[in-house]
Amino acid sequence: MTRITENPAFIQPTVSGPTATLVTSLSQAIHEHRLVPGTKLGEDELSEIYNVSRTVVRQALQALSHEQLVELKRNRGAFVAKPTIREAREVFEARALLEPRTARSAAERMTEAALTRLEAHIAAEHEALDAGESGKALRLSGQFHIEISHIANQSIIAGFIERLVARSSLIIALYWKRHSALCEEHAHHALVEAFRRGDGQDAEELMKSHLVDIVSALDLREAPSTDVSLKDILSG
Amino acid sequence: MTRITENPAFIQPTVSGPTATLVTSLSQAIHEHRLVPGTKLGEDELSEIYNVSRTVVRQALQALSHEQLVELKRNRGAFVAKPTIREAREVFEARALLEPRTARSAAERMTEAALTRLEAHIAAEHEALDAGESGKALRLSGQFHIEISHIANQSIIAGFIERLVARSSLIIALYWKRHSALCEEHAHHALVEAFRRGDGQDAEELMKSHLVDIVSALDLREAPSTDVSLKDILSG
DNA sequence: GTGCACAGGATTGTATGCAATCTGGTTTTG
DNA sequence: CAAAACCAGATTGCATACAATCCTGTGCAC
Structure with missing residues (x-):
């Protein structure tokens, strides 16, 4: 078994304690594609899964938002980010x-x-x-x-x-x-x-x-421009 | 009066609401050298000054820590950062x-x-x-x-x-x-x-x-190396 | 059948309270 | 006198409670 001791979260932590543990865990899930882009990350749900209070969850989500791995939408919640x-x-x-x-x-x-x-x-x-x-x-x-x-x-x-x-x-x-x-x-x-x-x-x-x-190996073709009206599209 | 509409905090915000207001205010104070490196930023003190709860202060300090403008020392508090x-x-x-x-x-x-x-x-x-x-x-x-x-x-x-x-x-x-x-x-x-x-x-x-x-215009001369022992220094 | 309004439950934003930790001053010991 | 131990107050870490906001399902009108 080859031991790798480096940071599975990729980014050096700026938080400590249980918050850091949660950030590492969520980051790792993102990097391993177990958490896919767009996934809703509910505070209460994470609180239950990881057995920490909402305070710790919120701190971890804020940290992940700073790393641009998670998008926080005010009053709506946290989502795994979807880069354009x-x-x-x-x-x-x-x-x-x-x-x-x-x-x-x-x-x-x-x-x-x-x-x-x-x-x-x-x-x-x-x-x-x-x-x-x-x-x-x-x-x-x-x-x-x-x-x-x-x-x-x-x-x-x-x-x-x-x-x-x-x-x-x-x-x-x-x-x-x-x-x-x-x-x-x-x-x-x-x-x-x-x-x-x-x-x-x-x-x-x-x-x-x-x-x-x-x-x-990335498909980065632009989607059709949204400037094209529905009329233009339907009239061929 | 020339109006400048750009971001006095320099870094695009990842927080919203009152937290964002506080981040902007503290950032601006740092950029204008009103808050100098090493300054202790106590949660209760900021809470009183800005008339927000400690929750908002903690979120703002975390955000500033992610920007590397503030250093959070666990159990000791937050300090305006001092880059080496x-x-x-x-x-x-x-x-x-x-x-x-x-x-x-x-x-x-x-x-x-x-x-x-x-x-x-x-x-x-x-x-x-x-x-x-x-x-x-x-x-x-x-x-x-x-x-x-x-x-x-x-x-x-x-x-x-x-x-x-x-x-x-x-x-x-x-x-x-x-x-x-x-x-x-x-x-x-x-x-x-x-x-x-x-x-x-x-x-x-x-x-x-x-x-x-x-x-x-920056004085970036290295301080004397700490590898030099006190004995070496004192013996001339 | 469709669209709109409303209510209720779920979730998020934030305040407050309590336990843990630290710091500085005082007392005790050698 | 100096060092170590102790203690009290201040501060930070975190949990919990409450208010604000959002979302979804239901009922009603057209």
Whole structure:
């Protein structure tokens, strides 16, 4: 059993105590696609399921709202967020801006311990796939990306990448059109090999193409414009 | 009186109702340096000052904690955040990465209405300076940067810039070593002229040098390393 | 049969109360 | 005199209660 000790919630917590536990649990369910976009998250219901008071639930929902994983609608409740196609595009544009340079930085400051951690991520991901746990494999894929950003040791940019990768879980739940697992099989391996050689340029290029590959599996075609009137549509 | 209608809290709100009002008020006080880093923000005290219950105060403090403007210490209370020198450096590195390209995008999609808004920002900033309201001028300087990111119309990156500029208020409060106002007098003017010409490359270069200028006014020398033992220090 | 109005129950927003924790001052001990 | 222990008041974490708002189902009018 490969042990992964990194944060299953992806984003470093700003809350503590039972609230943090609940945030981690809900985040993990979102990243593993057990909680799907649009799901209503009722306070009383969560309070019962997790055996905490509504106070803790509200704090956790507020935290998840700040992470843009949950949308709070005043007087209506909390819902797992549904990023629009526009938002999906922008998230991956931002990832394409930040992650390749972060991969380069990671390659340039790679250590044996960090390589070991990355390899453990890949091993755990494969184990999850072999065990038919696709949700877990998906979450571990995301964590692999975040681990790279931590190795690069630029905490501000890493924080942004955490947010982007976390939101990517929702985007993938909504718009993924491939039947296979998220990240192409050899992409993470190739990245780790580049890191092992300390080859920043290779790492940067591999991350770029890896992200392009992910985007190519998302169906981000715009829905028909709502500016078109019903009359125009019906008159062919 | 030049009216500025943009968000004095810098960061788009994720809370609503009285909580949002309180967040805006506290943020503004932070950006105008009326609330200085390290200040204790007691729940009962804020509750009395703002005439809201502790529930609303706690929600607002949590929101400010998510924005990294406030640090919540469990069982000890909330404090206006004090970014370390390391953090200060990283914030401006991230700004140097994001803002010049955002300025370029803004130049390429500039409209008359947007130019008018930017000019109004500059006018309001000068008015505040002339009236001796340096805190307000400071906040308006920050808002100018955020307005540019909104014109660029990339909402994810704009969101990151909001967070970075917001945090810059704390950094400036702690580390500013110049006696003059924050942004050099002609820098914002020059940017607006580049925007007027639609000159993306010029805008990008001007933003780069503008940020370099800001960093040059910050005292970010590292304190002596704490790895040095007391014995080493005392033995000369 | 369809559309509108209303009522009741469910849920959310917020206030308040109580227990847990911390801090600072005082007392005791060596 | 200095350090440790103790205690009381202040503050924070969290639960619970109540008011406000929303949603859905039912009844009535056309």
